[in-house]
Amino acid sequence: MLSVVCTRLTMSGVYRASAFAFLLIFYGVFLTTEAQTPTPSPAPTHCASRSNSSCAECLHNVTCLWCSPTKQCIDYPVRNILPPSSVCPLSDARWGLCWVNFQILIITMSVLGGIIVIGLLVCCCRCCKCGRNGNKKEDAKVERQTRARKSRQKAKSTEMQLRHDEIRQKYGMAKDNPYARMNNH
Structure with a gap:
């Protein structure tokens, strides 16, 4: 449950950044298609023949x-x-659109690329962190099971020791002093 909440909280920021980047790209493509109406050109002409004209031409x-x-x-x-x-x-320099120069295009694309990479890294780190919390829960469960197993073993060992002491008393082999040597009667 915690991992789902953590994922939702993490992904909401990533989704916002991704949606924003998508909207920017979509807006740019939409403006590009609106700004440039397709006009069929009868034959391709060399670019040099269009010098000293306008950028749009x-x-x-x-x-x-x-x-x-x-x-x-x-x-x-x-x-x-x-x-x-x-x-x-x-x-x-202008290419594609008259109002977009290469310097601004490079800076914008670098920033968007960096934001996407950072968003992916943050998402991966958050997912790994949530995954580690799940492992901590599993580790705690295993540790509780280990402690329970050790306490059962200790109880069985104590019970076995008591049984051995009862048998020694029954046959007269009990020691008053546990450090004294046993004497043959």
Whole structure:
């Protein structure tokens, strides 16, 4: 019962963080789909031909990267995950949406990833801690059983000793002094 309550309390915080992250991602995807209406392009054009135009016009093609200060539309450098600063500084580079720059995107994704990892670690630690409390209960039960077994053994040993003493008295072998040697009569 305690583990269920502990799990519910732990998971409620994790669920809130997960739900918040999901809502942020869903909101971003929703805005992305709303902001970019799909327009069929008759033929793909090179990004360089869209230079000195607008960011929105450049980013109609998903392979293009817009650099704000130079107003250049360039092919996205696919060999690199992030565009090198020689092509365009991260804070000025736009890809996908005109209002999202790479620097903010990297920071946001890092923070969200860190929150998810920390949430999972906290959840795992809490679950392990609740599991250890269950083991403590089992350990206490085993210890009680061991003590009961030892007390029964002690009672049987005492009973056996009394029986042996009665037999010694019956046959005249009782010792007045337990440390004295037994004499043959």
